[in-house]
Amino acid sequence: MSEQAQFELFAFWRSSAAFRVRVALNLKGLSAHEQNIDLDAGEQRSAEFLKISPLGSIPALVAKGHEPLTQSLAILEFLDELQPSPPLLPSDLYGRARVRSIASMCAADTHPMVVPRVKKYLQTTGGFDDAAWRAWQIRWLGTGLAAVEERLAGAPETGTFCHGDEPTMADICLASIVAVTRVFKIAIPDVPTIDRIMATCDQHPAFMKADPKRQAGAPG
Numbered sequence: 001m002s003e004q005a006q007f008e009l010f011a012f013w014r015s016s017a018a019f020r021v022r023v024a025l026n027l028k029g030l031s032a033h034e035q036n037i038d039l040d041a042g043e044q045r046s047a048e049f050l051k052i053s054p055l056g057s058i059p060a061l062v063a064k065g066h067e068p069l070t071q072s073l074a075i076l077e078f079l080d081e082l083q084p085s086p087p088l089l090p091s092d093l094y095g096r097a098r099v100r101s102i103a104s105m106c107a108a109d110t111h112p113m114v115v116p117r118v119k120k121y122l123q124t125t126g127g128f129d130d131a132a133w134r135a136w137q138i139r140w141l142g143t144g145l146a147a148v149e150e151r152l153a154g155a156p157e158t159g160t161f162c163h164g165d166e167p168t169m170a171d172i173c174l175a176s177i178v179a180v181t182r183v184f185k186i187a188i189p190d191v192p193t194i195d196r197i198m199a200t201c202d203q204h205p206a207f208m209k210a211d212p213k214r215q216a217g218a219p220g
């Protein structure tokens with residue numbers, strides 16, 4: 001681990017789940033030294049990395065002297081407790097549940113459909129070619145984002161961001177799905193509330209710095 005960084009973060013430039021951790025670190029003013037795990041080269045399945053993340057997935061966050069932490073939502077909650085300001089969750093009970101719910105719609109129900117291990121299985125066992133895989137991505141990213149749009153549009157709690165006027169865990173997870181659609185050049189129509197919120201996130205330094213295109217290893 002580098003001298004200055006507080007954590008070591010196992011990540012890949014376009015990883016949606018690693019993006020979430022990067023945004024949270026940026027919002028909290030915390031730093032991590034990144035270790036690249038090349039998902040295209042299958043490094044997530046190496047024996048060495050499986051000791052760090054037994055499911056063979058990134059991110060993994062390592063604090064000196066502690067076991068690696070995996071699962072981006074758990075890591076976001078950890079960072080929020082470690083450094084409570086600015087908060088990633090609202091102060092009220094119902095608000096916290098709403099934010100966690102939106103975050104889970106993205107991170108737990110949408111993202112897992114489009115991860116490399118699912119692609120690998122569908123292409124090697126399920127007979128998917130590139131076109132079938134792309135149709136699958138469009139289907140599941142579109143389904144997830146349409147559901148989030150339904151939840152956000154017109155809700156009194158929805159503000160400049162998903163919940164009020166400060167970024168929360170919900171925005172981090174939503175932006176992480178939108179980041180996937182951008183990397184793969186997939187346009188999701190008819191999500192005006194999401195488009196509006198993403199335009200705000202795009203101007204926020206913590207989100208800008210985490211942009212996949214700005215990470216080491218991103219294609220030029």
Ligand SMILES: N[C@@H](CCC(=O)N[C@@H](CS)C(=O)NCC(=O)O)C(=O)O
Pocket residue numbers: 014015016017018039044056057058059070071072073107115116117118
């Ligand atoms: N639920 C996990 C998902 C982690 C995950 O699947 N990460 C992807 C990259 S975004 C990964 O490492 N995939 C490796 C693979 O599918 O082989 C989290 O939120 O951290």
